[in-house]
Amino acid sequence: MKPDRVVVLGCGPAGAAAAITLASHGISPVVIDPRPSVEWEPGEGLPSAANALLRRLGVWPSFQASGHLRSSGFLSCWGSDEPFFRPAMLDPRGASWQLDRPAFNAVLRDAAGTLLTRQVHGVRRDGPRWTVDHLEADFLIDATGRSSALARMLGVPRRVDSRLVGMVALLPDPSPAEAASIVEAVADGWWYASRVPGDRLVVALFTDAAAARSISVDRWNYLLKSTLFVGPRAVLSTPPKIKTVVAGSSALSRCAGPGWLAVGDAACAHDPLSSRGLHDALSGGIAAAEAVALGDLSAIDAYASRVAAEYRAYLDDLAWFYRQENRFTESEFWKARSGQV
Numbered sequence: 029m030k031p032d033r034v035v036v037l038g039c040g041p042a043g044a045a046a047a048i049t050l051a052s053h054g055i056s057p058v059v060i061d062p063r064p065s066v067e068w069e070p071g072e073g074l075p076s077a078a079n080a081l082l083r084r085l086g087v088w089p090s091f092q093a094s095g096h097l098r099s100s101g102f103l104s105c106w107g108s109d110e111p112f113f114r115p116a117m118l119d120p121r122g123a124s125w126q127l128d129r130p131a132f133n134a135v136l137r138d139a140a141g142t143l144l145t146r147q148v149h150g151v152r153r154d155g156p157r158w159t160v161d162h163l164e165a166d167f168l169i170d171a172t173g174r175s176s177a178l179a180r181m182l183g184v185p186r187r188v189d190s191r192l193v194g195m196v197a198l199l200p201d202p203s204p205a206e207a208a209s210i211v212e213a214v215a216d217g218w219w220y221a222s223r224v225p226g227d228r229l230v231v232a233l234f235t236d237a238a239a240a241r242s243i244s245v246d247r248w249n250y251l252l253k254s255t256l257f258v259g260p261r262a263v264l265s266t267p268p269k270i271k272t273v274v275a276g277s278s279a280l281s282r283c284a285g286p287g288w289l290a291v292g293d294a295a296c297a298h299d300p301l302s303s304r305g306l307h308d309a310l311s312g313g314i315a316a317a318e319a320v321a322l323g324d325l326s327a328i329d330a331y332a333s334r335v336a337a338e339y340r341a342y343l344d345d346l347a348w349f350y351r352q353e354n355r356f357t358e359s360e361f362w363k364a365r366s367g368q369v
């Protein structure tokens with residue numbers, strides 16, 4: 029039966045996409061997120077495949093008015109010293125983007141309907157009804173990102189398939205007209221650089237969590253200067269402030285159960301090398317909400333099976349990419365998968 033009262037936990041891209049889609053099916057959800065405002069966070073590359081999703085969510089005009097930059101493509105140096113440039117202009121789906129991430133999240137948040145800014149401490153289920161703090165609901169959506177807070181409260185295990193972290197800095201951009209993003213493999217993992225609005229440059233080293241523990245700011249600088257492409261793109265005037273964030277692949281052992289499901293990173297989180305986190309958060313939010321609106325258990329099962337199958341296929345693709353790089357990460361990846369690190 030189609031639920032009347034749906035609570036969405038988390039108002040990142042996945043939670044917002046789910047809330048907007050539910051509203052389009054006549055269900056006005058309550059969205060809860062403890063963050064009162066949207067601040068900068070890593071995750072600025074939006075592939076062109078997301079353009080159609082933003083149109084479908086009805087936020088395309090406000091997205092276009094938010095000052096995001098168009099990417100000219102990817103300079104990739106992966107597994108050999110020969111760089112490869114993949115121009116964005118060859119993509120028939122249109123531009124891919126270098127996002128103003130707070131503005132991107134804010135556009136989605138504004139369209140998501142009623143938002144309560146608070147932390148959820150517990151949920152209870154009595155028969156078919158949920159109580160979330162003092163709210164009653166027929167159905168819950170976990171859109172809390174990698175923490176998968178609801179699933180955790182329900183005791184659903186999360187498997188971790190790699191221990192990748194990103195050591196990320198937001199620097200002044202010495203050449204803001206340079207519109208290509210860069211990926212460069214090195215012995216310690218891989219580097220990434222992309223301009224973002226406001227004449228700033230995101231620079232990140234992605235490496236294994238254990239290796240990251242011994243990388244100081246000075247070492248990060250040294251490693252950056254040793255790169256062929258990312259280092260020359262950046263200018264370091266002052267010691268950068270480096271934020272270390274979890275970035276590896278992980279997934280819930282099941283992303284739906286009686287009266288709930290998970291979307292976006294809460295369901296499964298991807299290595300940023302795949303550039304699919306934001307796209308999948310939007311498409312997963314839409315697909316999940318459509319399954320919920322059908323009010324049909326088999327639709328929710330089908331959603332969960334599809335998420336699980338896509339994640340398995342993604343892991344195979346990712347392993348292939350790391351085998352091409354063939355230095356550090358493949359062995360770390362498989363060690364992590366078999367639980368050795």
Ligand SMILES: Cc1cc2nc3c(=O)[nH]c(=O)nc-3n(C[C@H](O)[C@H](O)[C@H](O)COP(=O)(O)OP(=O)(O)OC[C@H]3O[C@@H](n4cnc5c(N)ncnc54)[C@H](O)[C@@H]3O)c2cc1C
Pocket residue numbers: 037038039040041042043060061062063070071072073074075146147148171172173174175177178194196232273274275291292293294298300303304305306307309
């Ligand atoms: C270093 C790094 C770089 C990345 N780069 C890219 C990129 O270039 N391109 C790309 O597509 N993807 C990238 N990603 C991935 C992308 O950022 C995520 O896939 C995307 O943000 C997932 O969206 P989400 O809505 O599922 O989760 P999130 O964006 O994590 O949102 C979760 C929301 O839930 C809220 N929340 C948390 N706990 C609770 C709770 N208990 N109750 C209620 N609310 C809660 C949070 O406040 C947050 O607003 C990157 C990720 C990392 C780590």
